[in-house]
Amino acid sequence: MxxxxxxxxxxxxxxxxxxxxxxxxxxxxxxxxxxxxxxxxxxxxxxxxxxxxxxxxxxxxxxxxxxxxxxxxxxxxxxxxxxxxxxxxxxxxxxxxxxxxxxxxxxxxxxARRLPFPPIAGRHTVRTLDDAMALRQELSPGTRVVVVGSGFIGCEVGATARKLGCEVTIVSPSAEPMVRPLGGMLAAELRRRHERHGVEFRLGRSVSELLGDSRFEGVLLDNGETVEGDVLVEAIGSxxxxxxxxxxxxxxxxxxxxxxxxxxxxxxxxxxxxxxxxxxxxxxxxxxxxxxxxxxxxxxxxxxxxxxxxxxxxxxxxxxxxxxxxxxKEFAPMPAFWSNQFDVSLQAYGLPGLAGDEDIRILRGELCGDVAVGYYRERRLVGVVGLGFKTELLPFRQEIAG
Amino acid sequence: MIKIEVNMDACQHYGQCVFEAPNLFALNADDKLEYHAEADESERDNVESAVDVCPMQAIRIVE
The missing domain is CATH 3.50.50.60 (FAD/NAD(P)-binding domain)
Incomplete structure (x- = not known):
């Protein structure tokens, strides 16, 4: 030493x-x-x-x-x-x-990972406090926000911007938002809840080009569609x-x-x-x-x-x-995450991403309301995600810990 | 004595504090957080852990 x-x-x-x-x-x-x-x-x-x-x-x-x-x-x-x-x-x-x-x-x-395009005004990420404060300056009612990426950060930013009165479009190559950590069933349900609040999705799509010379004006998608916008939020991972x-x-x-x-x-x-x-x-x-x-x-x-x-x-x-x-000493921390999007309060334990779509099933409640979804790997529970439910998740948390 | 304050506007009742300091925090039958506002000094480590694990950072030790 x-x-x-x-x-x-x-x-x-x-x-x-x-x-x-x-x-x-x-x-x-x-x-x-x-x-x-x-x-x-x-x-x-x-x-x-x-x-x-x-x-x-x-x-x-x-x-x-x-x-x-x-x-x-x-x-x-x-x-x-x-x-x-x-x-x-x-x-x-x-x-x-x-x-x-x-x-x-x-x-x-x-x-934050960035899209491979030249720097222009109006491009944002949300990783640091300064990032978030800079984005906030640009959000007002009627602002057209294009979010690229449909993970938790992209969906949370989309929901928050929508609540502020912005027009929100989420663009993502994924089939459903948050599908990698949550699986297809819950991801589709969360998309429906976002859509009911007026969020638009362009799923299965990637960005070919940014529009605007000095200031962001929109994105050109890989299918030739243009989505116009005032603000771009890049939420494509890290x-x-x-x-x-x-x-x-x-x-x-x-x-x-x-x-x-x-x-x-x-x-x-x-x-x-x-x-x-x-x-x-x-x-x-x-x-x-x-x-x-x-x-x-x-x-x-x-x-x-x-x-x-x-x-x-x-x-x-x-x-x-x-x-x-x-x-x-054994080190086996229980992974836990949370998210709030509109009126949805999501809470999760374990590693639901380990389960294949065929090994995901509803444990309690209904998909359209409060629900607890279980994620299995080789018939063992490895993750649980709740929408609304809190204490109902605890026995499943215990089961994951083994 | 330790004085505990929870910002109930911020609290989302996730109940992570309950795992760290079960003598002081609990979720009631309606999934709402209930807690003791005062604790013995011997609970300090547990209360600090409860502060640490709160995703909303709603718990505060009033010094």
Whole structure:
């Protein structure tokens, strides 16, 4: 261990914050430095596609509460890591600084994927608070909004814009909105509910061209149809912020590979006790389902992985003999996600995306009302999604946990 | 004593807090959240966990 060097957490969002808090909870009192690309202290992202767009709330309203235990953590905000040297234990940033470390936590998360067209005014994404605030400026009653992408973010933005009185068209190559995580049955029902509120869909379609010279005026679809618009929202998924790790000999196949203790696994295969991966970019095995490492972009994952990595790293730094036991503990966090679209309150547990369409069935209620839908893999329940239902989901959550 | 405040305008009754601090939070028969506004200091870790897992970030410890 390198005495006096801080634990360096690269990534100043929820995963980084939860790791810092868990490190302190583990008893580690040494220096902790967090480097964050955004200028804002960590904040909650789900409201970005909802309240931030509809009510224009500020950073203060979405910021995570600061805790006394982490008051002495050093935050370097507005700075981006550009290289990592795992042999000499150092990270460099875009402002030319070098940060030596005793242990490294990789928490750089995702960025919004963009359509491959030239930059013009009126193009938006919703990944950061600044993104959402910029989009809000452009939404008023009658604004024609074209959303490209029909995942959760695209559908939530579409619903919020519609509630603000905008004309909304959602364009997507998928057959139904949110079909990958939810399967065909529930996805079709959610499309019907969106349509009843006046959202239009162009499904099975992709964008061939953006119209407008200096300012967005619409999209040309691959079937030759033109959809005119004033504002474009690109909600076509995300890319992992792993560029700064290119020379670090880690497994960057999809995010950063980690073991069940969240230790980074280099390409040579031996997990490093001094390098951890948390949040959206961590590809780790969840023994609740199987041993396949997966990235999971659900809201609870930065918190669960941050707490786990902080506890394991804290034990390694304490060097008191507790490390092996803590690292070997089973880690099987229950994936959970939520969404609000119009009057629909959706809640989900597990990994419904693991089930094929033939293994999805209604467990409670009716598709047109409150409903709980079960997702099976090899006859085992691996996911449950509820519309409206809350406590009714709990026995199924229990069943998924096994 | 810890004082707990829940913004009931923000709360969507998802019940994640119930898993973390079952002595203090519960969903009633109508799926609505009920909670104790005061807790013993020994519950602090649980309450902080409940704060962490609330997707609406509606729970606050009043210091």
């Amino acid at each position: 390198s005495a006096g060097r801080p634990v360096l957490i690269v990534g100043g969002s929820m995963g980084g914050l939860r790791t810092a808090e868990a490190l302190r909870r583990s008893g580690y009192t040494g220096p902790v430095t967090v480097i964050g690309a955004e200028l804002h202290a960590p904040y909650n992202r789900p409201p970005l596609s909802k309240d931030v767009l509809s009510a224009g709330v500020t950073h203060e309203a979405v910021a995570f509460p600061a805790r006394a235990a982490t008051a002495d953590v050093e935050w370097i905000l507005g700075s981006q890591a550009v290289t990592a040297d795992l042999d000499n234990r150092s990270v460099s940033t875009d402002d030319g600084r070098e940060y030596p470390w005793s242990a490294l936590v990789i928490a750089t998360g995702l960025r 890319e992992c912020n792993t560029g700064w790790l290119a020379d670090a000999s880690l497994d960057l196949e999809d995010g950063v590979l980690a073991d069940t203790a969240l230790r980074a696994v280099p390409r040579n295969g031996t997990a490093r006790d001094d390098v951890y991966v948390v949040g959206d970019i961590a590809r780790f095995p969840n023994l609740m389902f199987d041993e396949v490492p997966r990235r999971v972009e659900h809201w609870n994952i930065p918190t669960d992985t941050g707490k786990r990595a902080g506890a394991v790293l804290g034990a390694w730094l304490a060097n008191d003999g507790s490390f092996a036991d803590i690292a070997a």
